[in-house]
Amino acid sequence: MLEIGFTGTGDAAQIPVWGCRCTVCVRAKNITTFKRKPAGLSITSPNGITLIDAGRTDLADCYSVEKIARIILTHFHMDHVQGLFNLRWSEYDRKIPVYRPDDPIGCDDLYKHPGIFEFQKPFRELDTIDWDDFTLTALPLNHSKPTLGYVLEYGGNRLAYICDTSGLPVVTKDFLKNKHPDYLILDCAEPPSSNIIYNHNDLNSALEIVQQLTPTKTWLTHISHRFEHWLLHNPNTLPDNIQIAQDGMRFHLLANKTYEQL
Amino acid sequence: MLEIGFTGTGDAAQIPVWGCRCTVCVRAKNITTFKRKPAGLSITSPNGITLIDAGRTDLADCYSVEKIARIILTHFHMDHVQGLFNLRWSEYDRKIPVYRPDDPIGCDDLYKHPGIFEFQKPFRELDTIDWDDFTLTALPLNHSKPTLGYVLEYGGNRLAYICDTSGLPVVTKDFLKNKHPDYLILDCAEPPSSNIIYNHNDLNSALEIVQQLTPTKTWLTHISHRFEHWLLHNPNTLPDNIQIAQDGMRFHLLANKTYEQL
Ligand SMILES: [Mn+2]
Ligand SMILES: [Mn+2]
Ligand SMILES: [Mn+2]
Ligand SMILES: [Mn+2]
Ligand SMILES: [Zn+2]
Numbered sequence: 001m002l003e004i005g006f007t008g009t010g011d012a013a014q015i016p017v018w019g020c021r022c023t024v025c026v027r028a029k030n031i032t033t034f035k036r037k038p039a040g041l042s043i044t045s046p047n048g049i050t051l052i053d054a055g056r057t058d059l060a061d062c063y064s065v066e067k068i069a070r071i072i073l074t075h076f077h078m079d080h081v082q083g084l085f086n087l088r089w090s091e092y093d094r095k096i097p098v099y100r101p102d103d104p105i106g107c108d109d110l111y112k113h114p115g116i117f118e119f120q121k122p123f124r125e126l127d128t129i130d131w132d133d134f135t136l137t138a139l140p141l142n143h144s145k146p147t148l149g150y151v152l153e154y155g156g157n158r159l160a161y162i163c164d165t166s167g168l169p170v171v172t173k174d175f176l177k178n179k180h181p182d183y184l185i186l187d188c189a190e191p192p193s194s195n196i197i198y199n200h201n202d203l204n205s206a207l208e209i210v211q212q213l214t215p216t217k218t219w220l221t222h223i224s225h226r227f228e229h230w231l232l233h234n235p236n237t238l239p240d241n242i243q244i245a246q247d248g249m250r251f252h253l254l255a256n257k258t259y260e261q262l
Numbered sequence: 263m264l265e266i267g268f269t270g271t272g273d274a275a276q277i278p279v280w281g282c283r284c285t286v287c288v289r290a291k292n293i294t295t296f297k298r299k300p301a302g303l304s305i306t307s308p309n310g311i312t313l314i315d316a317g318r319t320d321l322a323d324c325y326s327v328e329k330i331a332r333i334i335l336t337h338f339h340m341d342h343v344q345g346l347f348n349l350r351w352s353e354y355d356r357k358i359p360v361y362r363p364d365d366p367i368g369c370d371d372l373y374k375h376p377g378i379f380e381f382q383k384p385f386r387e388l389d390t391i392d393w394d395d396f397t398l399t400a401l402p403l404n405h406s407k408p409t410l411g412y413v414l415e416y417g418g419n420r421l422a423y424i425c426d427t428s429g430l431p432v433v434t435k436d437f438l439k440n441k442h443p444d445y446l447i448l449d450c451a452e453p454p455s456s457n458i459i460y461n462h463n464d465l466n467s468a469l470e471i472v473q474q475l476t477p478t479k480t481w482l483t484h485i486s487h488r489f490e491h492w493l494l495h496n497p498n499t500l501p502d503n504i505q506i507a508q509d510g511m512r513f514h515l516l517a518n519k520t521y522e523q524l
């Protein structure tokens with residue numbers, strides 16, 4: 001069994017946005033469960049914990065170093081890697097492998113001073129890697145820095161994590177149509193917009209991707225206060241099999257190709 | 263009156279260090295008051311709050327945007343600026359001025375996407391600036407990036423904040439000897455060492471600076487778990503007028519050239 005957890009479901013501003021007095025941000029300020037930290041995932045198996053992205057800056061409080069098997073980065077924007085900067089100075093005697101897209105610049109001095117992190121050879125598009133706990137395939141996305149989505153396969157389950165993208169590149173769309181993921185976690189940073197949105201999906205683009213891939217279940221993530229505000233004023237617009245993810249939400253992928261929400 | 267507060271007193275690893283089982287880190291894990299966030303200062307006057315450095319990543323929880331008058335950076339290492347990356351996306355309608363050393367690179371994409379921050383013309387060495395609440399002079403330090411210390415003057419009090427330095431450049435030493443600060447907050451990242459320490463003071467270098475400047479009172483900051491561990495095993499080695507700073511510690515500078523610890 002794999003346990004999938006949302007370590008964060010917010011955009012780079014997080015929710016509450018500093019100084020914002022909108023309904024969404026005031027609610028999140030008052031009620032912890034409505035807060036949104038930077039988007040990321042934890043994948044827990046008997047072999048340890050895999051983090052997809054490290055945008056939370058309290059990872060040292062959340063995870064013991066012994067349990068982290070590996071970290072997988074979607075890209076080197078600060079809201080996805082900022083949590084690594086203090087962790088790297090751990091004096092723990094095992095290096096932690098960090099998987100990543102092919103971005104020669106990375107973020108600030110992470111490559112120069114990786115500390116306990118060991119950056120792995122970058123994924124090329126459609127590279128697949130098999131670990132004891134699950135299989136992962138890297139998929140290129142449309143974003144302002146080299147960015148990867150991932151398909152995770154376990155016990156007949158196929159889960160796609162597609163974060164920080166505006167639509168899908170053809171190679172990724174074709175791969176996913178063919179792979180037919182059962183579960184989809186998808187960037188939907190913005191409310192429906194009549195303008196072209198760069199770097200992220202608005203709800204229109206997200207729904208179009210859902211229609212193309214027809215997963216059993218979709219969670220939307222990388223939520224901005226703008227989108228959440230729109231949702232408050234447009235309730236009941238999403239079909240039942242599309243859910244807005246929340247920080248801390250967890251589900252299990254079982255070996256018999258089913259999932260259970262916790 | 264000015265209230266000076268230590269927003270953080272730790273090094274880039276912070277205390278507890280991730281995965282460390284030393285006495286210092288275990289104690290800090292169990293007792294919040296022993297934690298050390300990245301080094302920085304708050305200066306509160308009737309006109310608002312000035313932050314020196316922004317290495318804490320929970321600034322949005324700690325300070326309302328309306329009250330921040332300005333931010334003053336010592337340098338662009340991540341442990342001094344990482345807190346700006348989410349704050350910048352605030353949609354507040356006033357820009358917050360950020361003062362800084364002359365570092366054309368800065369940190370990651372902060373210059374490219376400053377959001378609500380307005381980076382000011384860099385300080386040149388010994389530049390002095392007068393605000394309603396206090397006067398500040400910028401002093402070059404010895405560090406691996408362009409780095410400034412600051413002397414703050416208020417009501418006849420002279421407070422020097424000298425963080426992230428290994429010894430002092432001649433220009434700064436001469437200026438400070440002449441200025442004769444009453445209060446000194448000083449980098450002391452490492453225990454006494456027989457090796458040359460780059461980028462930071464060990465206790466020997468810190469004590470040498472104290473002897474040269476003879477302030478009434480000194481607080482040591484940017485403390486690593488190594489130095490704190492050494493202190494646990496070498497109690498009562500510091501003279502009475504040198505204190506190890508703690509996160510949250512505060513004192514007042516009064517108009518009549520005195521201070522009161524809170
Ligand atoms: Mn992002
Ligand atoms: Mn991004
Ligand atoms: Mn530094
Ligand atoms: Mn530092
Ligand atoms: Zn808001």
Ligand SMILES: [Zn+2]
Pocket residue numbers: 279282283284285286287288487
């Ligand atoms: Zn320690």
